[in-house]
Structure formats: C-alpha cells, structure tokens
Amino acid sequence: MNKIAVFAASILLSLASCVTPSDEKPLLFVPDDLEVTLWASSPQFYNPTNIDVDIRGRIWVTEAVNYRDFRNADGHMVHESGDRIVILEDSNGDGKADVSKVFVQDEDLRSPLGIAVVGNQVIVSCSPSIIIYTDEDGDDIPDKKEVFLTGFGGRDHDHGLHAGVLGPDGKWYFIAGNAGPHEVTDKSGFTLRAGSVYNEYTPYSTENIPNQLSDDGQVYTGGLIIRVNPDGTGMEVLSHNYRNAFEVAVDSFGNMWQSDNDDQTASCRTTWIMEGSNAGFFSATGERTWQADRRPGQTVPEAHWHQYDPGVLPAGDIYGAGSPTGIVRMESDALGEKYRGLLLAADAGRNIIFGYYPTLYGAGYPLADRQNFISSVDTDNINYIWHEVEDDDTKWFRPSDVAIGTDGAIYVADWYDPIVGGHQMMDKEGYGKIYRIAPKKKKLYAPTISLETTAGQVQALLSPAIHVRAQGYQALLVKGVPVIPEILPILKDSNPFHRARAVFLLAALGEDGRKYILPLLKDPDPEIAVATFRALHQNDRMPIRELAKIGSVSEHPAVRREVALALKDLPLTESLPLFQKLLEGYDGKDPWYLNALGIGLQGKESEIYSHLLTHYGHPDPEQWPDALGNLIFELHPALALDAINERIHSPKVGKQQKDKALTTLAFMDHPQAAEVMRQLAAIGEPRQKEEALWWLQYRKTNNWQAYLMDWEAPASILPASQDAALALSHQVADTLASIESRLESASVLAESSQGRLHLVWLAHTGKLDDSLKEQLQPLFDQEMFPAHQALIRQFFPTPSASTYELEKITALRADASAGKTLAIQHCSVCHTIGSLGNEIGPDLSNIHLKLDRKTLLSAIIHPDEAVAFGSEAHLIQLKNGAMLYGILLSAGSVVTVMDSSGKRYTLPSSAIAARRQLKPSLMPSPDILQLSSQDIAHITAFLLQQGNA
Numbered sequence: 001m002n003k004i005a006v007f008a009a010s011i012l013l014s015l016a017s018c019v020t021p022s023d024e025k026p027l028l029f030v031p032d033d034l035e036v037t038l039w040a041s042s043p044q045f046y047n048p049t050n051i052d053v054d055i056r057g058r059i060w061v062t063e064a065v066n067y068r069d070f071r072n073a074d075g076h077m078v079h080e081s082g083d084r085i086v087i088l089e090d091s092n093g094d095g096k097a098d099v100s101k102v103f104v105q106d107e108d109l110r111s112p113l114g115i116a117v118v119g120n121q122v123i124v125s126c127s128p129s130i131i132i133y134t135d136e137d138g139d140d141i142p143d144k145k146e147v148f149l150t151g152f153g154g155r156d157h158d159h160g161l162h163a164g165v166l167g168p169d170g171k172w173y174f175i176a177g178n179a180g181p182h183e184v185t186d187k188s189g190f191t192l193r194a195g196s197v198y199n200e201y202t203p204y205s206t207e208n209i210p211n212q213l214s215d216d217g218q219v220y221t222g223g224l225i226i227r228v229n230p231d232g233t234g235m236e237v238l239s240h241n242y243r244n245a246f247e248v249a250v251d252s253f254g255n256m257w258q259s260d261n262d263d264q265t266a267s268c269r270t271t272w273i274m275e276g277s278n279a280g281f282f283s284a285t286g287e288r289t290w291q292a293d294r295r296p297g298q299t300v301p302e303a304h305w306h307q308y309d310p311g312v313l314p315a316g317d318i319y320g321a322g323s324p325t326g327i328v329r330m331e332s333d334a335l336g337e338k339y340r341g342l343l344l345a346a347d348a349g350r351n352i353i354f355g356y357y358p359t360l361y362g363a364g365y366p367l368a369d370r371q372n373f374i375s376s377v378d379t380d381n382i383n384y385i386w387h388e389v390e391d392d393d394t395k396w397f398r399p400s401d402v403a404i405g406t407d408g409a410i411y412v413a414d415w416y417d418p419i420v421g422g423h424q425m426m427d428k429e430g431y432g433k434i435y436r437i438a439p440k441k442k443k444l445y446a447p448t449i450s451l452e453t454t455a456g457q458v459q460a461l462l463s464p465a466i467h468v469r470a471q472g473y474q475a476l477l478v479k480g481v482p483v484i485p486e487i488l489p490i491l492k493d494s495n496p497f498h499r500a501r502a503v504f505l506l507a508a509l510g511e512d513g514r515k516y517i518l519p520l521l522k523d524p525d526p527e528i529a530v531a532t533f534r535a536l537h538q539n540d541r542m543p544i545r546e547l548a549k550i551g552s553v554s555e556h557p558a559v560r561r562e563v564a565l566a567l568k569d570l571p572l573t574e575s576l577p578l579f580q581k582l583l584e585g586y587d588g589k590d591p592w593y594l595n596a597l598g599i600g601l602q603g604k605e606s607e608i609y610s611h612l613l614t615h616y617g618h619p620d621p622e623q624w625p626d627a628l629g630n631l632i633f634e635l636h637p638a639l640a641l642d643a644i645n646e647r648i649h650s651p652k653v654g655k656q657q658k659d660k661a662l663t664t665l666a667f668m669d670h671p672q673a674a675e676v677m678r679q680l681a682a683i684g685e686p687r688q689k690e691e692a693l694w695w696l697q698y699r700k701t702n703n704w705q706a707y708l709m710d711w712e713a714p715a716s717i718l719p720a721s722q723d724a725a726l727a728l729s730h731q732v733a734d735t736l737a738s739i740e741s742r743l744e745s746a747s748v749l750a751e752s753s754q755g756r757l758h759l760v761w762l763a764h765t766g767k768l769d770d771s772l773k774e775q776l777q778p779l780f781d782q783e784m785f786p787a788h789q790a791l792i793r794q795f796f797p798t799p800s801a802s803t804y805e806l807e808k809i810t811a812l813r814a815d816a817s818a819g820k821t822l823a824i825q826h827c828s829v830c831h832t833i834g835s836l837g838n839e840i841g842p843d844l845s846n847i848h849l850k851l852d853r854k855t856l857l858s859a860i861i862h863p864d865e866a867v868a869f870g871s872e873a874h875l876i877q878l879k880n881g882a883m884l885y886g887i888l889l890s891a892g893s894v895v896t897v898m899d900s901s902g903k904r905y906t907l908p909s910s911a912i913a914a915r916r917q918l919k920p921s922l923m924p925s926p927d928i929l930q931l932s933s934q935d936i937a938h939i940t941a942f943l944l945q946q947g948n949a
Contacts, residue, residue: 027435028375028412028435028437029372029374029375029376029377030373030374033336033439033441034335034437034438034439035438036374036436036437037095037096037435037436038096038434038435038436039090039095039097039411039434039435039436040059040096040100040433041433041434042416042430042431042433044088044097044100045063045086045088045432045434046065046429046430046432047063047064047065047067047415047417047431047432048061048063048401048413048414048415048432048434049062049063049111049113049114049400049413050112050113050114050115050125050162050163050247050326050400050401050413051115051326051401051403051411051413051434052115052117052163052403052466052467053117053403053405053406053411053465053466053468054117054468055119055406055449055451055465055468056446057089057090057405057407057446058087058088059087059097059403059405059411060085060086060087060088060103060115060122061085061087061088061115061413062083062085062112062113062114062124062126063079063084063085063112063430064112064113065077065079065083065084065430066078066079066082066083066111066156067111067156068111068156069156070202070203076427076429077430081105081107082105082107082108082109082110083105083109083110083112083126084102084103084104084105084106084109085102085103085104085105085112085122085124085133086100086101086102086103087099087101087103087140090446093446097434101140103122103133103141103142104122104133104142106145108126108129108131109131110126110155110156111126111156111157112125112126113125113126113127113158113160113161113162113163113246114161114162114163114164114174114247115163116163116164116165116166116467117467118166118467118470118471118474120134120135120136120138121134122134122135122142123148123164125161125163125164125174126161127154127155127156127157127160127161127176127179128150128151128152128153128154128155129148129149129150129152130147130148130149130150130152130161130164131145131146131147132145132146132147133145134146148232149184149185149228149232149235151185152176152182153176153180153181153195153205153206153208154176154177154180154205155202155205156202156204157179157200157202157204158177158179158244159177159178159200159223159244160176160177160179161174161176161177162174162177162245162246163175163247163248163326163401165247165248165249165466165467166230166250166466166467166470166473167227167250168250168251168252168253168254168473168500168501168531168535169504169508169535169538170473170474170508171227171229171234171538172227172228172229172230173225173226173227173250173256174225174226174248175225175226175242175246175248175258176223176224176226177222177242177243177244177246178196178198178222178223178244178281179198179205179208179244180196180198180208180209180222181193181194181206181207181208181209181212182194182195182224184226184235186228186232186234186235187231187232187233188232188233188234190214190215190234190235191215192214192220192226192235193212193213193214193220194212194222194237194240194286195209195211195221195222195286196210196221196222196282196286196287197210197282197289197888197889197890197891197892198222198282198289199872199888199917200872200917201872201917201918210282210285210286210287210891210892211285211286211287211892216236216237218237219285219286220240220241221240221241221278221281221282221283221284221285222240222242222243222281222282222286223240223243223244223245223260223279223281224237224238224241224242225237225238225240225242225245225248225256225258225273226238238256238273239256239273239276239277239279239313240278240279241278241279241281241284241286242258242260242279242281243260243281244260244261245258245259245260245261245279246258246259246261246324246325246326246327247325247326247327247401248273248327249327249328249329249343251329251497252331252469252497252500252501252504252531253496253497253500253527253528253531253534254500254504254530254531254534254535254538255272255273255358255527256272256275257271257272257329257343257345258270258271258273258327259271259324259327259345259346259347260279260324261322261323261324262304262321262322263289263291263304264841264842264843264871265300265301265304265842265843266300266301266320266321266843266845266846267300267301267304267305267318267320268318268320268321268322268323268324268347269305269315270316270317270319270324270327270343270354270356270367270370271313271315271316271317271367272358272364272367273313274313274364274561274592274595274596274599275565275599276565276599276602277313277595277599278311278312278313279305279312279313280305280306280307280309280312280313280315281304281306283306283702283890284309284311285892287702287892288702288889288892288896289888289890289896290303290304290306291839291889291898292889292890292896293309295308295694296691296694300843301315305318308663310598310636310663310664311595311599311634313595314366314591314592314595316365316366317356317367317370319354319370320846321349321350321843321847321850322347322348322849323348323349323350324345324346324347324348324349325346325347325348325401326345326346326399326402326403326413327343327345327346327402328343328402328404328466329342329343329358330342330343330344330404330410330464331404331464331497332404332408332464332495332497333495334407334408334409334444335408335409335410335439340495340497341357341358341497342355342357342373343357343358343367344373344374344402344410346399346400346401346402346412347399348399348400349849349850350849350850351375351376351377351397351398351399352372352374352376353373353374353399353402354370354371354372354373355370355371355372355373356369356370356371357369360526360527362587362589362590362592362593363557363560363590363592363593364590364591364592364593374410374412374435374437375397376396376397396852397414397416398414398415398416398417399415400413401413403466404464404466405436405444405446406446406447406449406463406464406465407438407444407446407447407464408444408464409436409437409438410436410437410438411435411436412434412435412436412437413432413433414433414434415432416431416432417431447459449463449468451471451472454476454479454486455486457472457475457476457479457483458472458476458486458487458490460472460475461473461476461501461502462490462498462501469501473504473505476505477505477508477509481510481512483509484506484509484513484516487502487505487506487513488502488516491503491506491516491517491520496525496527496528499528500527500528500531503517503520503532504534506535507532507535507538507539507541508535510541514536514541514542517532517535517536518532520532521533521536521550521551526556526558527558529554529556529558529559530556530558533551533562533563533566534562537562537566544566544567544570545574545575547566548566549578551563552581552582553581557585557590557593560582560585561592561593563582563600564579564582564600565599565600566600567579567600568599568600568601571604572601572604572607572608575600576608576611579597579600579608580615582600583597583615583631586627586631587627588625588626588627588630594634595634597631597634598634598635601635605636606637606638606639608635608637609632609635609637609639610639612631612632613628616628621643621644621646621647621650621653622646622647622650622652622653623652624643624647626657629647629657629660629661632644632664633660633661633664636664636668638668638669638670638672638673640664640668641668641670641673644661644664644665644668645665647661648661648662648665648684648688649684662680662688662691662692666699669703669704671704671706671707673707674696674699674704674707674708675707677695677696677699678692678696678708678711681693696708701890701894701896701906702890702892702893702894705893705894705908718880718905718907718911719878719880719882719905720882721880721881721882722878722880722882723881725749725752725754725758725883726758726880726881727881728745728746728748728749728755728758729749729759729761729762732746732749732758732759732762732767732768733762733767733768739772742772743772743775743776746759746772746776747779750776750779750780751779751782753783753784753785754882754883756780756783756788756792757788757791757875757883758883759776759795759796760792760794760875761875761877761883761916763795763796764795764916764918765916773795773796776796777796777798780792780796785900785901786924787830787900787901787922787923787924788885788900789928790863790920790921790922790923790925791873791875791918791920793925794918794920804861804926804927804933804936805933806854806858808933809857809861809936809937810853810854810857810937812933812934812937813937814934814937814938814940814941816938817942818938818942819937819940819941819942819943820942822931822935822942823844823943824836826929826931826939827943830900830902830922831843831844832844832845833845833943838902839902840871840886840898840900840901840902841922841923842871847943847944848944848945853940856943856944857936857937860926860936860940861925861926861936862925863921863923863925864919864920864921871921871922872887872888873885873887873917873918873921874886874887874888874897874915874916874917875918876888876895876897876915876916877912877913878907878911878912878913879911879912884897884899884905885899885900886898886899886922887922888915888917889904890906891909893908893909894906894907894908894909895907895908895909895912
C-alpha cells in the first residue's frame with residue numbers, strides 16, 4: 001500500500017473510532033495512530049499568530065492582542081506597552097508547558113505575524129519592519145534591538161509582512177501580503193518597490209501604488225517572496241503577485257510552498273512556487289483586479305488566479321473557501337516513516353490543517369492528494385450541517401500556525417476566535433491554545449543538543465525543527481572544510497531530506513565540498529538532483545553555462561526546469577544552445593515546464609522567435625505542433641503577429657489552438673495586434689467576432705488604449721454627465737453664500753440619487769455644516785437604493801426603526817426553507833448563493849465554512865464592523881459631475897468601478913476629480929431591508945446549510 005493509501009486509511013479508521021455517540025469528543029481529529037494533547041493555553045499567552053521552536057525545544061509565540069484597535073475597540077484585551085513575544089517550555093517533560101515568560105514587550109510590535117529563533121537572535125516580522133532582538137547573555141531578555149529591513153506595507157494588517165524562514169542555503173526567505181506599497185532597501189542599496197490596486201481602510205495606510213519599477217528594472221505586484229543574505233544584502237524577489245500568502249515554507253530541497261487566501265470567492269489555493277514566477281492574483285502590473293480581467297466563460301477560480309493568461313504560475317490545489325495560515329513540511333520519521341514528506345497547510349477558516357504528499361509531475365507539483373490531517377470536525381466542514389439545537393463550537397479552532405518540534409512532534413497554534421477575515425475579533429479574552437500531535441505508542445523526547453562539538457552540530461543539522469538545523473548549518477559552515485568527513489555519510493542517508501541538507505552544506509564549503517556532490521546532478525532521485533543544481537548555482541560554485549550544460553540534458557524535467565530559470569540573466573547569444581536542448585525536453589503539455597521556459601526567456605521573446613520556428617521545423621503557421629503554439633502563447637512576441645493571424649483564420653488549426661492564438665494576439669502590446677483584432681470583430685467567424693469585440697472593449701481600457709483612440713465601443717462605458725448637480729454642489733460648499741441659498745441648492749440635490757451622493761461627498765470632505773445636515777436629513781427618505789441608504793446614514797444619522805439583539809435572535813427557532821426565500825429575495829441582489837445571485841459582495845455559498853451562527857448573525861446585523869477584503873467601498877467624483885459609489889476593480893491610467901448595483905464603469909483616470917475609500921460597507925443593515933429578527937434567523941439557518949443544499 002502506498003503512502004497516500006495508508007494515510008487515507010488511517011484517517012478513516014480514526015473517524016470510525018471517533019464518531020459514535022457514546023464516545024467523548026476528541027480535542028481534535030487526527031489519524032488513528034496519532035494522539036492530540038493540549039500543550040499550552042491562555043493565560044500562558046494570548047492570541048498566537050506564529051510560533052517557532054528553539055534548540056532547547058521551547059516554543060516562542062508572537063501575540064496579536066492589540067490587533068486592529070480601530071475596528072475592535074469594544075472591550076477586548078489591550079496591552080498598553082505593545083504586543084509581546086512569549087517563551088513556553090515543558091521543563092519537566094510531562095508533555096505540557098509549565099513555564100511561560102515574556103521575552104519582550106515592545107510598542108513597535110503591533111500584531112506581529114512572524115517569528116524565527118536562531119541561536120541568540122529572535123527575528124520578528126511586524127510591518128513595516130523585520131526586527132532582530134539579540135539576547136547576548138542567555139537570560140531570555142533581549143540586550144539589543146535592530147531593524148533588519150523596513151518599508152513593508154500593512155501595519156497592523158493581515159496582509160502585511162509575514163514570517164521569515166532560513167532556507168537550506170543559509171539565506172532568509174520572507175513573504176508579504178498585498179497590503180502595500182512595499183518600498184524596502186537592503187543593506188547593499190537595492191530598493192524593492194511593489195504595489196497594487198488593493199487599498200483597505202486603516203488609519204495607518206497610505207495609498208497603494210501599482211506598476212512601480214524596482215531597482216532591477218522589474219515590476220513586482222501585490223504580495224511577494226524575497227530572499228536575502230543573513231547580513232541584509234543581496235535581496236531578490238523570488239515570486240510575486242499573491243493576495244495574502246500567510247507563510248512560505250522552504251523545505252530541504254529548496255522547494256517553496258505557500259497557501260494563498262482568496263477574495264471571498266471559494267478559490268483558496270496551496271501552491272508549489274517556482275523561482276521568478278508571477279502567481280497571478282492581479283494583472284501583471286497590479287493595476288487591475290481579477291474581476292476586472294475576468295473573461296467571458298471563465299470560472300471564478302480560473303479568473304481569480306489568471307490561469308489562462310500567459311506567464312502565470314499554475315495555481316496548484318484550488319480547494320475552495322477558507323483562510324489559509326501557517327505551512328510547514330514534515331521531514332523526519334518521528335511520527336512514523338509514512339508521514340515523511342507530508343506538507344501541512346493550516347486553514348483557520350476551515351478549522352483544518354490539510355495534508356499533502358507532494359509528488360513531482362513532470363516539472364512541477366500539482367498537489368492533487370489533499371487530505372484532512374488535523375481538524376476540529378470529524379469531516380471537512382465543507383459538508384458540515386448546522387443544528388439549531390446545539391450551537392457549533394468547532395469553529396473556535398482557528399489554527400494560525402503549525403510547526404515541528406525538536407522532538408519531531410507537530411505543534412499547532414490556535415488563535416481561539418470564531419471569526420476570520422474582515423479584521424474583526426469576537427473573543428474579548430485573547431484566548432489561545434497550542435496542541436501537540438504525537439504517536440500513540442511512542443514517547444517523543446526533545447534531545448539535548450550541544451553546538452560545542454562537531455557531533456552536536458551534525459545532530460542539529462538533522463533536526464526536525466527548521467531553525468535548529470539552520471544553527472547546525474551555520475556552525476558547520478564556520479568550521480569549514482575539516483567537517484567534510486563528518487558530512488559525507490549523510491549523503492547516503494535513507495532520508496532524502498537529510499541528504500539534501502548535506503548537499504547544500506557541501507556546496508557552500510567550496511571546491512573541496514563540490515567534488516562530492518557534482519555526481520548527484522545525475523542522481524536517480526529528481527529532488528536530490530534539483531537540490532544539487534540549486535546548491536551549486538546559488539553558491540556560484542560553477543560557471544552557470546557549465547552547470548546548465550550538464551543540467552540541460554538531465555533525464556529529469558524538474559532539473560531542466562531549474563536550468564531554464566537559471567538562464568534568465570544570460571544573453572541569448574550565450575544561452576541559445578542550452579535553450580535548444582531544453583526545448584527538446586518540452587512535451588507540449590507540462591504547464592510548469594512551459595512557465596519556466598517563459599521565465600528564462602523573459603526579455604528575449606523576439607530574439608528567440610526565429611529559432612523556435614527553426615527548431616520545430618514548421619515555419620508554416622498552419623502546421624505548428626501544439627508545443628510551438630503553446631510557446632508562442634507564453635512568449636507572445638510581436639514578430640509572430642502575421643503567423644498568429646493566419647492560425648486564427650486557418651481551417652487546418654484545431655479549435656483549442658485557434659482560441660489560444662486569439663488570446664495570444666490579445667496579449668501582444670503592438671498597434672498591429674489591435675488592428676487585427678478590429679478586423680476580426682468586423683469580419684471574423686461569429687464566435688470570433690464576439691470574442692474579438694470583448695477584447696477590444698477590454699484592451700481599450702489598458703494595453704491598447706493608445707491604439708484604439710479612434711475606435712468607439714458599441715455601448716458607452718462612462719456614466720452620464722451631471723453638470724447641474726456639480727454646479728449645485730459648488731453652491732452648497734460656498735461658505736460665502738447665505739445659509740438659506742446653500743440649503744436651497746442642497747434641497748435640490750437631495751431630490752436625485754446622484755445629487756444625494758454629492759451631498760455625501762460634501763459631508764465626507766467636511767464641506768457641509770452640521771446645521772445643514774440636520775435640515776437635510778428628512779429629505780433623504782426617498783432614496784431607493786439600499787446601499788445608498790446605508791451610506792447616507794453614515795453622514796446623516798437616522799434613528800433605526802428596528803433594533804436587533806444577537807442573543808434574542810440566536811434563541812429563535814429558524815426555518816431554513818423560509819430563509820432560502822428571504823436570502824434569494826434580499827441577499828442574492830449582491831451575493832452569489834449557489835447558482836443564483838451577483839458578484840458584488842462575497843460569495844455566500846460556503847459561508848458556513850468560515851463563520852458559526854453567532855458570528856454570521858453579527859455580520860448581518862452589523863455589516864460595517866467586518867468588511868470583506870475586496871469589498872471595500874469607494875466614492876468617486878468625476879470631472880463631468882457624475883458620482884460613483886462602489887468597488888474599485890482597477891486603478892492606474894484606466895479605472896474600473898463596479899457600482900452598488902453591479903454595473904461596471906471603465907474610465908480614464910483623467911476623468912476622475914477625486915476619490916475616497918470609505919470605512920462603511922456597501923451592505924445595508926437589515927432594518928433598511930425591512931427584515932425582522934425572525935427573518936434574520938431564517939436567513940442564517942439557510943446560509944449555514946448551503947454546503948449541503
């Protein structure tokens with residue numbers, strides 16, 4: 001039986017033993033041969049966001065007690081002196097932490113999201129900075145504090161800077177979310193700049209800026225992964241364009257793994273990361289959201305990660321709704337050999353830690369074997385059914401991080417709160433737990449490791465704990481060549497992760513170490529061969545052409561993938577023979593191999609075109625093999641325009657390749673490409689005409705804006721002029737005019753929906769006197785749009801006609817069938833529910849995965865308290881006097897706005913007079929919708945059963 005089958009069977013056995021009514025509910029559900037114990041809990045620490053393990057087996061915790069006070073100033077715990085780093089220890093070996101001490105409490109720590117403990121240094125990630133605390137005398141009190149790097153966006157924000165990890169190459173890897181702008185300068189003077197259209201209301205944030213150029217000449221978008229030397233020099237971007245990957249895991253082969261959060265659209269993903277990749281959340285420059293780029297016929301997950309755009313990394317496992325957090329790979333056999341290599345990915349929204357056994361498929365890892373490894377529910381809660389008699393407490397398991405101890409056990413940090421997303425907390429006590437998962441019939445011990453001896457350093461290098469083995473690597477590297485005899489036996493270890501660590505160390509030890517690993521470039525294990533290539537390349541131990549020459553003829557597609565990535569900085573005059581070898585290994589199907597070739601040939605697309613035609617021996621576009629068609633799609637050089645046009649019209653080219661050719665045309669930034677598309681819209685086949693017309697309307701707002709100035713879209717995409725309303729607005733704001741005349745102008749404005757938005761703008765910008773507000777308030781009763789009513793209330797308060805008490809609604813008996821009727825009538829106007837509804841607000845089809853009953857009720861009653869990411873409201877004033885109220889989908893030279901009714905407007909930024917992001921939600925309160933407490937109870941019952949409907 002293979003690993004996956006054993007793993008699945010063990011889980012089924014566990015479930016079978018756990019679900020009988022007579023059994024006591026377990027702490028957590030795990031495979032049958034493992035057990036869960038509560039290792040630590042509050043008040044030993046509070047609100048754990050991230051954990052790490054030191055060489056003594058102690059667990060270090062970052063707390064986020066002071067999280068988002070501007071949204072959570074309603075009685076939750078506060079640490080006036082700043083957030084804390086806490087050390088937990090099981091001093092007597094009984095399997096529970098009995099020592100808790102505060103290492104540091106610092107006003108500069110506000111909701112830190114990452115920690116790494118390496119010897120006497122504690123590296124904390126807390127936007128805007130990476131802070132290093134040094135304990136020089138070993139008393140668990142820092143003696144020195146320094147800022148390692150600074151300039152990351154996202155202060156006190158989930159989408160800011162996350163944890164760092166030392167890779168097997170001895171370098172730091174950090175990941176940051178898309179709460180930019182990020183402007184970070186390393187110790188050697190290189191400045192990284194990254195941004196996007198994403199802006200979320202906070203009192204700390206500045207305007208996020210997309211399409212910024214970094215010092216290396218590249219545009220980096222959204223969230224990103226950086227690698228940097230331990231001294232702060234040599235920073236480089238390894239991958240970009242994430243939404244909010246909470247952590248990057250770097251295994252001993254040098255593979256990077258992440259789990260990225262979706263945009264409330266059931267599109268979370270776990271992904272293997274390729275160096276140099278674009279992970280596909282925003283448009284390439286970050287100026288447009290996926291909603292703005294979504295093409296007709298694309299599913300939400302496909303569009304969400306731009307999976308049919310050239311130059312985008314395959315998304316991996318898109319598993320649906322959730323809130324992914326910590327991630328780590330199990331590299332030891334402490335739990336049993338069958339668990340070796342298991343990738344653990346925590347999802348706080350799903351109350352689960354998923355397990356994967358990554359398996360190479362060609363040049364990449366599809367992660368197709370997801371299992372529920374640890375959870376608070378006996379099955380994946382995608383099938384969880386709410387029972388009105390007993391409230392669901394399983395959603396109070398919110399795994400924020402997962403780590404491997406020096407004993408090989410799994411430790412899980414639980415931020416004990418019923419809600420995730422929207423920057424809200426419901427738990428006022430700051431409660432949290434740490435669980436320990438270990439074998440049932442095997443007692444694990446935290447070893448005593450001494451770094452004073454070579455043997456102890458080797459022991460550290462082989463540790464299950466990431467930063468303990470990093471200490472072993474560092475100590476052995478300092479000793480240098482004399483340790484090689486102690487390392488060579490590890491090359492024959494039965495554990496391939498151990499072998500890979502030895503490979504990286506030997507590569508770093510110079511020529512004396514390199515000679516022992518060079519043969520491993522041809523190792524039968526592709527992951528060892530890849531690790532060897534990476535180790536030699538990153539340590540500059542061989543000229544890249546010499547190393548790439550060996551790798552380009554490897555039998556392993558994964559090694560050839562690494563060669564393609566490594567060639568990106570070589571001119572084509574030097575790398576062409578190597579690329580020709582790599583092309584021989586492309587089967588025309590492998591998406592990772594194709595993406596790697598695209599990354600390696602970035603900036604060389606036109607140069608390589610003629611060589612591609614020669615290589616494949618098919619200059620006739622109608623005869624191109626699929627491999628060549630796919631390569632031209634990935635590279636989309638302008639020189640291929642005529643050939644692409646011929647393929648689009650040829651009866652000899654199959655539909656799939658024809659469609660790919662048309663998409664290739666749409667990604668060519670060239671005036672002739674726009675002209676060909678215009679011809680298709682005029683005289684193409686019916687299906688092509690429809691698609692070409694869509695591309696013209698879309699490209700007129702971005703890449704082809706300059707080429708289509710004389711082309712008129714069939715329908716206007718600009719809102720109608722409101723000159724009269726703008727003139728009245730100026731009169732209302734004129735403080736030199738009499739109060740009577742200002743009130744008269746304001747009263748006229750209050751008669752129309754556009755005019756009322758003008759009045760809201762004046763109130764928001766402080767140009768409307770309180771006396772005018774009071775007199776105008778009664779005039780707003782005629783507003784018909786619920787979203788506008790909710791906005792008006794923020795600035796012209798009205799006593800609510802109804803009051804809603806959470807506890808009373810919770811006690812009501814509810815009818816899900818009645819709730820379905822009400823939800824379709826009211827909620828589906830803005831939200832998707834199953835196959836019905838709109839995409840203005842978050843998808844509610846799987847809202848039961850994230851929220852329990854009370855939390856969902858609270859979100860309905862108080863919609864402004866937790867605005868979903870991607871649903872932030874903007875009020876935009878146009879120069880023609882029109883006002884737009886809705887969601888910003890793209891920014892930059894062209895701006896796309898989806899208004900509160902779902903209509904999209906695309907307009908040049910020059911048409912905008914001003915725009916403001918607003919704190920309130922677009923979602924109206926239930927009294928505006930004339931919902932009773934009983935109606936809300938019914939709707940909640942229905943939504944919590946959607947996974948089974």
